[in-house]
Amino acid sequence: MExxxxxxxxxxxxxxxxxxxxxxxxxxxxxxxxxxxEHQTEQLSQSLTNLRSHIIFCEQCHNISDxxxxxxxxNPNRSSELICVVEDIRDVMAIEATGQFKGKYHVLGGKISPMDGVGPGELKIQSLVERVRQGEVKELILALSATMEGDTxxxxxxxxxxxTEVDISTIARGIPVGDELEYADEVTLGRSLQDRIPFESSLKRN
Amino acid sequence: MExxxxxxxxxxxxxxxxxxxxxxxxxxxxxxxxxxxEHQTEQLSQSLTNLRSHIIFCEQCHNISDxxxxxxxxNPNRSSELICVVEDIRDVMAIEATGQFKGKYHVLGGKISPMDGVGPGELKIQSLVERVRQGEVKELILALSATMEGDTxxxxxxxxxxxTEVDISTIARGIPVGDELEYADEVTLGRSLQDRIPFESSLKRN
Known part of the structure; x- marks a missing residue:
C-alpha cells in the first residue's frame, strides 16, 4: 500500500x-x-490515553476499576465467602449479566498456556492463594474456559x-439451554450424562 | 453491557x-x-490526533497530502492533460498500484447520493469544472463505481x-481478468459484448 x-x-x-x-x-x-x-478523533484519543494512564486494577480481585x-x-451485600475465579474482565461482565451470582470475583488475567508463554507466574494465582489462606473464603468456583488451558x-x-479448607467447584459443562441434542458434540454430551442432576432439583432452576 | x-x-x-x-x-x-x-496507546492516540489536525488536502486534486x-x-513526469476522476483516496491508491496511469487525479470526495444526503455541492465537482476550463486538460477518465450513484x-x-473541448471517457466495464464467463452477471456480460474491442488490440495489453 502506497x-x-x-x-x-x-x-x-x-x-x-x-x-x-x-x-x-x-x-x-x-x-x-x-x-x-475533529472533536470525535480528539475524544477517541483522549479516552484511550485516559484509560491507559489512569486505569486501576482492584487490589483484591484484580478487576478493572476506577x-x-x-x-x-x-459491596457489603455480596458474600466474601464465595469467590468465582475467571480469566478476564469480560467473564466478570458475562457472569454479572446473568444476575445469578452474589459472591465476589478473582480475575486471573488469563490462563496457563505454555504455547503463548503464559506460566502461573504471569497470572494472579499467588494472590488467590493468599486470599484463601486469610480464611474468610468458604467456596471457590472455577469458571475458566472449557479448554485444555482452562483445565490445566x-x-x-x-x-x-x-x-486449605476451601471447597472447590467448577461451573457445569453440558448442553446449552435451547440447544438440540443432535448438534451437541460427543464430549459435551458425555459430560452432561455423567454430571446429571436429580430431575426435581432441575425443576427449581429458572 | 455493565x-x-x-x-x-x-x-x-x-x-x-x-x-x-x-x-x-x-x-x-x-x-x-x-x-x-503504555507507549503503544500513546502512539495510536498521537498519530490519530496528528492526522486529524495536520492533514492537508491537495489544493489541485483534493487528495490527502502532507x-x-x-x-x-x-510530479513533472506526469501529464496534466489526462485527469482521472475518482471517489476517494482509496481509489487513487488502487489505480496507482496498477502502475498503468501516468496522468493526474481529481478526488471528488464521494458520489452523488440523495439517499445519504450527498448532493453535487458536497463534492469537488465545481473545482473539477474550473480545472477543465483552464484549458490544459485534454481528457477526463471517469473512474467511479459501477453503481447507480456512480452513473448519476x-x-x-x-x-x-x-x-468545453475536453474528451470524456469512462473505465471499461466487463468480465474481470481471470473470471469464468458462467459466473458473470448478465448486465456485466451484456456490457462486455457491447463494448467489445478488436482482438488485435487486446493482444497488445499486458
Missing amino acids: FSSKLLEQAVDQMSQLPGIGRRTALRLVLHLLRQP TPVCEICS TNFYIYRQLEG | FSSKLLEQAVDQMSQLPGIGRRTALRLVLHLLRQP TPVCEICS TNFYIYRQLEG
Missing part, C-alpha cells in the same frame, strides 16, 4: 496493530475519522490450595 | 463509534491496548462540462 501522506500512513500503521484490524480496515477507519468532526477496591469487592489452570489452582 | 469502570466504558463508547466496530469488538480492542505497553500540492500533482455522478459531471 500512501500519499506520511501522517496517514502512520495512523494506518498504528491502527492496524490492533488485533483483527488489517491495513485495509485500518485505512477505512482512519478515513472515516477524517470525514467526522477505585483501589472495585465496586463489587466493596484449574488443576494448578487446585494443587496450590491443597491443605 | 462496566466496572467509567474510563473503560468511555473508551469502549468512543471505539464503538467507528464503522463496523460493535461494542463487543470495541471492548476486545480496548482490553488488548491495556495489555500492551504538502499544499500533493506529490502526484507536483458521471452524468452530472458530463452535463457540467458541456461546451
Whole structure:
C-alpha cells in the first residue's frame, strides 16, 4: 500500500496493530475519522490515553476499576465467602449479566498456556492463594474456559490450595439451554450424562 | 453491557463509534491496548490526533497530502492533460498500484447520493469544472463505481462540462481478468459484448 501522506500512513500503521484490524480496515477507519468532526478523533484519543494512564486494577480481585477496591469487592451485600475465579474482565461482565451470582470475583488475567508463554507466574494465582489462606473464603468456583488451558489452570489452582479448607467447584459443562441434542458434540454430551442432576432439583432452576 | 469502570466504558463508547466496530469488538480492542505497553496507546492516540489536525488536502486534486500540492500533482513526469476522476483516496491508491496511469487525479470526495444526503455541492465537482476550463486538460477518465450513484455522478459531471473541448471517457466495464464467463452477471456480460474491442488490440495489453 502506497500512501500519499506520511501522517496517514502512520495512523494506518498504528491502527492496524490492533488485533483483527488489517491495513485495509485500518485505512477505512482512519478515513472515516477524517470525514467526522475533529472533536470525535480528539475524544477517541483522549479516552484511550485516559484509560491507559489512569486505569486501576482492584487490589483484591484484580478487576478493572476506577477505585483501589472495585465496586463489587466493596459491596457489603455480596458474600466474601464465595469467590468465582475467571480469566478476564469480560467473564466478570458475562457472569454479572446473568444476575445469578452474589459472591465476589478473582480475575486471573488469563490462563496457563505454555504455547503463548503464559506460566502461573504471569497470572494472579499467588494472590488467590493468599486470599484463601486469610480464611474468610468458604467456596471457590472455577469458571475458566472449557479448554485444555482452562483445565490445566484449574488443576494448578487446585494443587496450590491443597491443605486449605476451601471447597472447590467448577461451573457445569453440558448442553446449552435451547440447544438440540443432535448438534451437541460427543464430549459435551458425555459430560452432561455423567454430571446429571436429580430431575426435581432441575425443576427449581429458572 | 455493565462496566466496572467509567474510563473503560468511555473508551469502549468512543471505539464503538467507528464503522463496523460493535461494542463487543470495541471492548476486545480496548482490553488488548491495556495489555500492551503504555507507549503503544500513546502512539495510536498521537498519530490519530496528528492526522486529524495536520492533514492537508491537495489544493489541485483534493487528495490527502502532507504538502499544499500533493506529490502526484507536483510530479513533472506526469501529464496534466489526462485527469482521472475518482471517489476517494482509496481509489487513487488502487489505480496507482496498477502502475498503468501516468496522468493526474481529481478526488471528488464521494458520489452523488440523495439517499445519504450527498448532493453535487458536497463534492469537488465545481473545482473539477474550473480545472477543465483552464484549458490544459485534454481528457477526463471517469473512474467511479459501477453503481447507480456512480452513473448519476458521471452524468452530472458530463452535463457540467458541456461546451468545453475536453474528451470524456469512462473505465471499461466487463468480465474481470481471470473470471469464468458462467459466473458473470448478465448486465456485466451484456456490457462486455457491447463494448467489445478488436482482438488485435487486446493482444497488445499486458
